[in-house]
Amino acid sequence: MSHYPINLNLTAKKTVVIGGGRVASRRIASLVQANADVTVVSPQVSQAVYPFIRNRQITWHQKVFEPEDIIDAFIVIAATNDRAVNRKIAESAGSHQLVNVASQPELGNFEFPAVLNRGRLTISVSTSGASPILARKIRDSLSKKYDETYDAYLEFLFTCRQRLKESSISLKHKNKILHELLDPKFHDPRMQEKVTAAFDSFINQYPEEPFA
Numbered sequence: 001m002s003h004y005p006i007n008l009n010l011t012a013k014k015t016v017v018i019g020g021g022r023v024a025s026r027r028i029a030s031l032v033q034a035n036a037d038v039t040v041v042s043p044q045v046s047q048a049v050y051p052f053i054r055n056r057q058i059t060w061h062q063k064v065f066e067p068e069d070i071i072d073a074f075i076v077i078a079a080t081n082d083r084a085v086n087r088k089i090a091e092s093a094g095s096h097q098l099v100n101v102a103s104q105p106e107l108g109n110f111e112f113p114a115v116l117n118r119g120r121l122t123i124s125v126s127t128s129g130a131s132p133i134l135a136r137k138i139r140d141s142l143s144k145k146y147d148e149t150y151d152a153y154l155e156f157l158f159t160c161r162q163r164l165k166e167s168s169i170s171l172k173h174k175n176k177i178l179h180e181l182l183d184p185k186f187h188d189p190r191m192q193e194k195v196t197a198a199f200d201s202f203i204n205q206y207p208e209e210p211f212a
């Protein structure tokens with residue numbers, strides 16, 4: 001089965017994670033980072049989850065799962081170690097809800113990829129259940145090529161593109177500059193600083209071709 005990838009904006013979206021173990025901790029950490037409104041339903045949670053509770057980044061309902069727990073959830077994640085409970089969670093969800101089932105992915109309607117975040121750059125890798133370890137391996141090898149310097153580089157490209165969008169130059173001229181910005185020399189932070197400090201004169205270095 002192949003999957004359809006999308007990038008969700010989860011800010012303030014209600015997300016219910018059922019279970020508080022190893023898989024749930026991984027989900028909670030990434031959902032908090034995505035600014036989701038996270039509730040965990042589980043009689044126990046692992047050590048890795050406590051800091052999120054203490055810092056009031058998530059809500060913990062210390063109890064076993066009941067169907068009412070997910071009524072108003074945008075995303076439901078069934079991550080208990082009891083396959084029957086995970087099945088019941090999937091069956092309790094409405095067809096409009098996004099549901100992930102850690103133990104039996106076919107009972108849900110979405111799966112988690114291996115993710116690399118570099119600021120505004122997100123690289124996600126999925127093998128559609130063939131080999132999660134291969135997905136992780138590919139992600140880790142890409143992390144060397146797309147290293148931490150991409151955080152600032154993406155921020156630079158974003159700022160330039162916003163400024164170009166606001167400028168009054170022609171679409172063709174904007175596209176030309178957007179392509180020029182991908183020259184490897186702009187990966188250098190000093191070049192990024194220079195361009196940002198004198199953006200108008202930078203644009204003027206690449207005049208629109210009159211007859212192109």
Ligand SMILES: C[C@@]1(CC(=O)O)C2=NC(=C\c3[nH]c(c(CCC(=O)O)c3CC(=O)O)Cc3[nH]c(c(CC(=O)O)c3CCC(=O)O)/C=C3\N/C(=C\2)[C@@H](CCC(=O)O)[C@]3(C)CC(=O)O)/[C@H]1CCC(=O)O
Binds near residue numbers: 100102127
């Ligand atoms: C990529 C990653 C993302 C993440 O989870 O964040 C991820 N699994 C990771 C690791 C991992 N998972 C498992 C092992 C043990 C080795 C092994 O079994 O292979 C390891 C390795 C480890 O833990 O070291 C076991 C496992 N996984 C699934 C099942 C159930 C089944 O297949 O039926 C079982 C058996 C459970 C059991 O035995 O009961 C199912 C899924 N795992 C997925 C994603 C989705 C498919 C993604 C894809 O195919 O590309 C999918 C379908 C559903 C989902 O969860 O959405 C993350 C690595 C990234 C990172 O490290 O950041």
Ligand SMILES: NC(=O)c1ccc[n+]([C@@H]2O[C@H](COP(=O)([O-])OP(=O)(O)OC[C@H]3O[C@@H](n4cnc5c(N)ncnc54)[C@H](O)[C@@H]3O)[C@@H](O)[C@H]2O)c1
Binds near residue numbers: 043046081101132
């Ligand atoms: N998708 C993946 O990447 C992946 C990887 C490894 C394992 N798994 C599968 O995911 C599931 C969870 O694995 P884990 O390692 O996090 O397990 P775990 O044993 O670390 O955690 C299970 C959690 O579920 C909670 N729980 C149990 N019954 C509950 C109930 N009725 N209601 C609410 N919470 C309940 C427990 O309190 C515990 O916090 C397992 O079924 C495992 O097979 C999936």
